[in-house]
Amino acid sequence: MTDRPRIAFQGELGAYSHQACHDARPDYDPLPCRSFEDAIEAVQTRKAELAMLPVENTTYGRVADIHRLLPESGLHIVDEAFVRVHISLMALPGVHLDEIRTVRAHLVLLPQSRGFLDQLGIIGEPAADSAGAAAEIAREGLKTVGALASDLAAEIYGLNILARHIEDQDHNTTRFLIMAREPDLRRRGTDGMMTTFVFRVRNIPAALYKAMGGFATNGVNMTKLESYMVDGSFSATQFYADIEGHPDDSSVRLALEELEYFTDHLELLGVYPADPRRH
Structure with a gap:
């Protein structure tokens, strides 16, 4: 045991999630967990200060269940990390x-x-x-x-x-999100900021189209938009979105205000510096 803070991840020691912890938080001790839920719970119960969770891969797309788990976790995204998957x-x-x-x-x-x-x-x-x-x-x-x-x-x-490095594709990269119990909106990254949120649109015609209009008119770049069902219902769809910028930026503030008008649920999941490898 050491007095260093711990960062939880899903998998065994030596997993690519552990590699992400090793690279992004070398001053933290890794805490391997059986499942994503266990890694989240480790932070909730203060067994760890942070959790490292994979969200998407350039070859295989979205990591299953993560988009459902993030809003339910009560945790906040405080950083992102890109790990090149060398095999x-x-x-x-x-x-x-x-x-x-x-x-x-x-x-x-x-x-x-x-x-x-x-x-x-x-x-x-x-x-x-x-x-x-x-x-x-x-x-x-x-x-x-x-x-x-x-x-x-x-x-x-x-x-x-x-x-070494026997993978067939030379672009295989996994994006991770670093989660904490408390948000940190004070930082400004040298490579820009990212804001992540989930929302559900109101039951009115063309609601999603109208909700997205505020980002276009205010010049806010949306880098990710995905939908998934809520509680197994075909009529209840939640959207997960990443945008470039900080909610304090006037353009982002105006876009989110317009989005809020067309939604019946809007939840901020994190505001964090963009990883330099994003660009």
């Missing part, structure tokens, strides 16, 4: 690449390295967690099995990296 093939010390017959990784990682694996005739086996697969190989001494995971996982579990 490395690792195995026990002393094992050579030509000895590997199968590799284990999370189901979403295997297709991202398909070209490399097919070239070497290596069979991919889905695992619940890529870092967990690395831990299992180290624990059980599996000599013909490798894992696809982060370099951090190899370091933690004492595995050797046989091939």
Whole structure:
């Protein structure tokens, strides 16, 4: 135990969420959690000060359930972090690449390295967690099995990296949100600010079109807009949005005032500096 603050994430030590914590908050101790809900609860119950939650990936899109969990969490977005997903093939010390017959990784990682694996005739086996697969190989001494995971996982579990950055696409990046119990609206980022909110439009014709008009007329860039059902109802739709700017900016303030006129629910989830890698 240390006196350092803790940051919670979903997954095993060495997961890409852990990598995000390591890069964005190196002065925090990581707290691995079984689920996203557990990571959120760790902050709610003060077991951790922050939570690192993935929201979207350039290859696979939105992370399931996160948009539903954020408004219900009572937490606030205080930062974003972009992590380039580099995939490395690792195995026990002393094992050579030509000895590997199968590799284990999370189901979403295997297709991202398909070209490399097919070239070497290596069979991919889905695992619940890529870092967990690395831990299992180290624990059980599996000599013909490798894992696809982060370099951090190899370091933690004492595995050797046989091939680095074997992903087929060179743009695979995951965006994370850093959540805290209290918002912080005072900061101004050197690369701009982001504001995230959810809303439901009033039941009037063309409500969404009219609600979006305020952002266009005030020159506010909306970088993300997604809809999802609320409570399993086809008639209740909630929208999740990211915009560039701070609510204190006159353009953003006017756009949000106009949006509020056409909504019956508007909730601010966070105001935070834009990650430099966003641009």
